[in-house]
Amino acid sequence: MSLKLNLDKLDLQIIQAMMEDAEIxxxxxxxxLFVSGGTIHVRIKKLEEQNIVKGRKLAVDLKALGYxxxxxxxxxxxxxxxxxAVAKELRSIPEIVRLxxxxxxxxxFAEIVTKDIQQLRFVLHDKLxxxxxxxxxxxxxxxxxxxxxxxVVDQ
Amino acid sequence: MSLKLNLDKLDLQIIQAMMEDAEIxxxxxxxxLFVSGGTIHVRIKKLEEQNIVKGRKLAVDLKALGYxxxxxxxxxxxxxxxxxAVAKELRSIPEIVRLxxxxxxxxxFAEIVTKDIQQLRFVLHDKLxxxxxxxxxxxxxxxxxxxxxxxVVDQ
DNA sequence: ATTGAAAGAGTCTCAGT
DNA sequence: ACTGAGACTCTTTCAAT
Numbered sequence: 001m002s003l004k005l006n007l008d009k010l011d012l013q014i015i016q017a018m019m020e021d022a023e024i025x026x027x028x029x030x031x032x033l034f035v036s037g038g039t040i041h042v043r044i045k046k047l048e049e050q051n052i053v054k055g056r057k058l059a060v061d062l063k064a065l066g067y068x069x070x071x072x073x074x075x076x077x078x079x080x081x082x083x084x085a086v087a088k089e090l091r092s093i094p095e096i097v098r099l100x101x102x103x104x105x106x107x108x109f110a111e112i113v114t115k116d117i118q119q120l121r122f123v124l125h126d127k128l129x130x131x132x133x134x135x136x137x138x139x140x141x142x143x144x145x146x147x148x149x150x151x152v153v154d155q
Numbered sequence: 156m157s158l159k160l161n162l163d164k165l166d167l168q169i170i171q172a173m174m175e176d177a178e179i180x181x182x183x184x185x186x187x188l189f190v191s192g193g194t195i196h197v198r199i200k201k202l203e204e205q206n207i208v209k210g211r212k213l214a215v216d217l218k219a220l221g222y223x224x225x226x227x228x229x230x231x232x233x234x235x236x237x238x239x240a241v242a243k244e245l246r247s248i249p250e251i252v253r254l255x256x257x258x259x260x261x262x263x264f265a266e267i268v269t270k271d272i273q274q275l276r277f278v279l280h281d282k283l284x285x286x287x288x289x290x291x292x293x294x295x296x297x298x299x300x301x302x303x304x305x306x307v308v309d310q
Numbered sequence: 311a312t313t314g315a316a317a318g319a320g321t322c323t324c325a326g327t
Numbered sequence: 328a329c330t331g332a333g334a335c336t337c338t339t340t341c342a343a344t
Contacts, residue, residue, distance in 0.1 A: 181321070
């Protein structure tokens, strides 16, 4: 893991600007930050080498593709030592798009994306509940995503 | 909102391939899918016009930037009719990166990213608890993100 | 480290099919 | 609707500072 912050103000400004607009050209970003496009290029290359910037991701409208259901699942484990084994099983379920090991009520927290409620039911009943080590789950279906955005990186 | 699927197999293949690698060139993607680079270009342009593809996002390592804490917050509202008003308040808190209106135990579900536990405490105590309409919250701090990935778009 | 310019690679447009 | 080629723009490299 890369240790923190030998990043200067310009690095942080570049990251913040590209989090807001990942498609801006180096020349334009250079103008905005009062350096040359070449400098932007060198800085980004360095940030990528250090794995601080990990490339670009396609942003898609899942609803438009028919993926209408987002659900959050709180998972109770029988023993918390089962975490790794259960995580491995959950990873093999493609509908589970994110998994976190958490403090608090639940041992783990999963996010599931499916086309409809039937598919969600199937994942919960026929896949999740059969995994050894999972005691029970609680499901929160998202009726509406109010917003989803990036952190603001302060400089 | 764009209604579903007048998308053909090629559209879905393009989306799936670019979700796996957003930086592949049109020429290379064309080779992979046995069409010309020009065709890829036209298709992606159409997908962007229809707002199915919403551009690219910068992927960054938040930990490397010093943002070490991810927490999920279940929020109980006094009355669920307060949703819009509370959502508006929550949107003005930059540490809250995602908010969903959910079924189940909680009325809403938020995700918070901060630099450390102190900042999380500050957001929870001094910001969240002062919002009118929030009855109480439950916090789940992520100790580890096992994985985070895209849906697999079936074709 | 930053710059500016030249080389290389990619996107975008369009006439032809 | 797809193709291939030309025009254009962007990324990448590099010698100079």
